[in-house]
Amino acid sequence: MSIRTPSPSVFRPQRRIDQSVLDENRKLIKQIDRRKILRGTLSLGALTMLTGCDVTDRSAVQSVLRAVSEWNDGVQAFLFNPNKLAPTYTEAQVLRPPRYNAYYEIDEVKPVDVASWKLELSGLIDDKRPWTAQQIYELPEQELIVRHICVEGWDYIGQWSGPNLKQFLQRVGADLTAKYVMFRSADDYSGSIDMATALHPQTILATKYAKESITDPFGFPLRLRTSTKLGFKNPKWITSIEVTNTYPGGYWEDRGFNWHSGL
């Protein structure tokens, strides 16, 4: 039994190849494959040396993680259905008072003085005149009883009311084709959301919780309440809104939390 495989040549007479030769020479074929794999692993090792890429390099790992997080932003934007409504609940299920969370403890909250408070507008907005609390209270109100979900894993059902963000943006002549809406807060917190979420029917500028004015720890006088984003994407004590096409980041987003964080 010969173990030599005839070399494939165009000069060889064309005829049907006897398949049994594959079985007879199985061992040889296997060996060739194994060599190839061995050679392959060696060249892969050589390749990493050539590029000077060190997989243990912390910053290289970090940049991969960041890149995947950005890719996930795109996936989430794709998954976001602007017509899909968040589930709503009954008043009996509402938690009173809501659960507090910020990057500092509740006793460090600095209440906002509503008399001097103004909502500033900037960026791609026609009418940038600032708004007083009284002017905002006069806008039509929308109520949401939705689940607040924190990135940490806890949740509660909250009852929020205030002007619809889309209607507000339309009223001030914002460019609704812009990419981002950025919110800045009195406590140096900030956060930005995609325009699709800003225009979602369940995104409001909340002034009330459980039909009463929001109390200081929860964002008095104005906070964002999206129904389709994690809790940290809802800045409290808002002092300014900016519409922009330049990625504005945000407090936690700049610290590595996923930017889109859509629910």
Added chain:
Amino acid sequence: MTEVAVHAPPRRLRRTHPLAVRIMHWTNAVSMIIMIGSGWKIYNDEVLFGWLHFPDAITIGGEAQGALQWHFLGMWIFTLNLLCYVIYGLVTGRFWRKLLPVWPHQIIADTRAALRFKLSHEDITKYNAVQRALYIGIILVLIVQVISGLAIWKPVQFQELTALFYDFQGARLAHFVCMALIVGFLVVHVALALFVPKTIGAMITGGPEVDDGRQPQRASGE
């Protein structure tokens, strides 16, 4: 030509664990470790059970945001690999060949034999009934883990999935329970593999050749 025709069609021999299975097995192993380690860190921020916190030393990601980044990187590797594996298992028939049949009386008999250390490990090309039941079980758990993960990640967009687990916390609990089952499986799986070390070799080199009963693709007519 006539000489070839009178031969019975040659059977095609394959490795117990074809290369594709080995690649998917080790990819899964790495992704599982990423998912479990980072998941423990995420869990620590809001524990389901007051008595249970995972020591930072055995978590992945450092801070919560790092753990989340690892988790949402690992999810792609884990989910796509699992998807490939399930499709492979169904299309090639590996699932039916290796995991079926699995009857309760066989499981009981093999469990008894195993506990008396009388279960044969001579032939590692065939799974015993306990292995079959465990492998079927863990594949199902992994699938539920993906579904509960999606339910936690997208409780609005995939609210129908979240509703399968009652609510958001129900999905978290299911995700935790599946994690615990996977960790439990992992401990038993690794312990038994170390007990019969040639199974580890087989998952690296492919193991003994087996006749999987499939005809070669270009079988000649009878």
